[in-house]
Amino acid sequence: MSMENNGVKPIFRELKADDPEPETTAIESLCMNCAKNGVTRIFLTKIPFYKDIMLMSFECKHCGYQNNEVQNAGKIEEKGVKITLTIASKADLNRQIVKSDYTSVCIPHLDFEIPSQSQKGEVTTVEGIIDRSIAGLEQDQDRRRVEASETAEQIDQFINKLKALKEVEETYTIIFEDVSGNTSVQNPRAPQKDEGCKVHYFKRTTQQNHILGIYEENEDTLLQPINEEEYSLEEIEGEVMTFPTNCPECNSPCQTNMKMTKIPYFKEVVIMATVCDVCGHKTNEVKSGSGIEPQGVKIEITVTGKEDFSRDLLKSETCYMKVPELDLEVGPMTLGGRFSTVEGIISAVRDQLANSTALTGDSVDPEIATKMKNFIDQLDQVLQGKKQVTLVLDDPAGNSYIQSLTDNGTDDRLKITKYERTFEQNDELGLNDMKVENY
Template sequence: MIFKMTAAGDHNENVQNKPLFRNLTADEPNPETTMIESLCMNCQKNGVTKLLLTKIPHYKEVVLMSFFCEHCGFQNNEIQDAGKIAEKGVKITLTVTKTKDLNRQVVKSDYTSVKIPHLDFEIPAGSQKGEVTTVEGIIERSIAGLEQDQIKRRKENPEIATQIDAFIEKLRSLKEFREQFTIIFEDISGNCHVENPLMPLKDSNCEVIYFKRTTEQNHALGIYEENEDNLLKPIEEGEFPLEEIEGEVLMFPTNCPECNSPCETNMKMTKIPHFKEVVIMATSCEFCGHRTNEVKSGAGIEPQGVKLEVKITGKEDFSRDILKSDTCHMEIPELEVEVGPTTLGGRFSTVEGIIAAIKDQLANSTTFLGDSSDKETVNRLDRFILDLETILQGNKAATLILDDPAGNSYIQSLSDDGPDDRLKITKYDRTFEQNEELGINDMKVENY
């Protein structure tokens, strides 16, 4: 049986089989635009606004807007973010230890706040539009903003102007790297990124923490818990008991994570032997052909975190079932590589499948192999992919480590009496920071 939840309106049967957000290519010299008659803010007559939905390579979906008034000649261009909001916010702490760190690329959204604790300096979220820049570019733009009215300020309020000049000099010392400093990026939408020049190796100077948004932060993004409560209400009231839907396939409307076109996601609850219930979700987009699958735990967060270590020495180790939850960090010490929880998401696969997924994602990533990539990064990535291929061919032993603070990850044992001799399972108490990342510290489960 298939339960199907339909959207408020049916899909238009005449819609062309094309993605909603498409790349600009030479094959499509005249992209489709939407034209809207709108008010000119210069002469108060009506002009025309053109809208184009497209994608910026290596970045995300955007809406390009171009306004022109034939009456007065006024024109204006604007770009707005149309990408999806991540499930969690992100906080990135970068320690600038050398001049080269100033050239790191930074992707900022409209909701990114920037702090430099050393100077007690902050650029609040929403004060600047989203952009792709560098650490040096952020400091340079801040200097330019402070200098903008200094001539007028020196005449009208010389005392404040002197203080601002002193602060500008401090910013210049950071831009010229006269001292080491820390810069913090915090984004409640989760759409912020700082380049890792050592990719695919771990960046020891950059700490990335994902956090659960507060109610106020969700409201700032236009997300309201009331909607979520309404979606969960039928199940809570027993209309769809978990015993009845286990093994059944549920279908619900969603948007493609690649082109943002309307599509459907299939969801099924199943039980992994000797572990727990999990929810498997698969999405296939008929517009762009993108396919994705994801696994989430059907149970809650475990009382303790779990660290799983398996030594890969032969074919039977490659065939072990593996569940990597979306809160799990993955590591291969022999290659000095660490994969964060959001890189591959939640997956139910095998040891061979999860390593192959890492290799395929890096091999197909245009972010590191684009025209702007330096040769050193490309060569390092090629060597790393060859090392992964050597492991997959069984010519090199390796250790796969899963570290899941939520305790919802699993590696199959080849023994019927607990872990075998090549599998090590360690349970541990979470730190305050790990509980904060999981949103446990703010939970209230008593007297509410």
């Protein structure tokens, strides 16, 4: 059911020319300039293909003071993110950066760090971050030269080092770490893999959750034992459970259906499906129902035709997907967990690229749009059986699966390799109980 059918509008709505007077919420609030009461107007909207935001506008009729503010109103990601960006040329200075309030920026080359929550979230570039740092250091230099000349001289020397970074006379790295997971760095080679950027997701600690205002219910109390007699395994597997949630597209209240089922020759999984009656958005997600395996798994399938397209496929929420022939790499957060077929997962990648801002945005880069269209054409050739490729699922949690065409083991086009996880992979899965603290 769409919002045109039932007359209900989403909570977060896109700004459109045919909607000149969207609903706003007016709240009487204190003016910080004259201490009298003014009016704050709040509007919930969304940046297409990015996130939900809250626009707030304050105006005081007594003194004329005005103030505007934008805040992120979208969800906090399930994991934090650490992005290590290598700056090898001046072109890298133009990369767009989306960073939240909780993003720390570190340049190890200069032992320089911008702490988390010291700056507001923004959309900027690498050069913009350096320029803003320079401007902040130069702000009180005139006063320092009078009151503390030696300190001012040291700061001048450091400012010169920051300015030298823009010349890129040598390669250096910038590290972005965001516990909210809402930081991203532009990939100029999209949709191909970004060789100059390394992205690592990590599970937040309890302290980091508290920084974001996330508290688990009864986290400070002893865990209560599960009453195994209350629900049997057969009852859980046979029942479709429903619980309230918010639509990931428009954030309106809706229902999610959840059911546990077993994939033949593999394991139990939890399938969740959400349909929003307001905007019509549909989503399906699959999560493992049996925890993390002792080893990671890497599955490679050579896709040669219709027989391989029909293989069942489970990509878990921790699985990386690659197609080496196309230089394609899809992270675990991009498609989430899915139970589909080989053809279905390739089609999902193709559809997501076709609907990306590189082709549909207001300010489309012609070069990137051309590369994207050529890449989509290659995926179409794969789906038509005209191009042979290798599909790789690399899952540190060991919860991904591709169907074999034989009853005993793997067939000649399917290869399964189990491996020991690295420290970083264990960290991503939240398995590193002991962490090195600063001292």
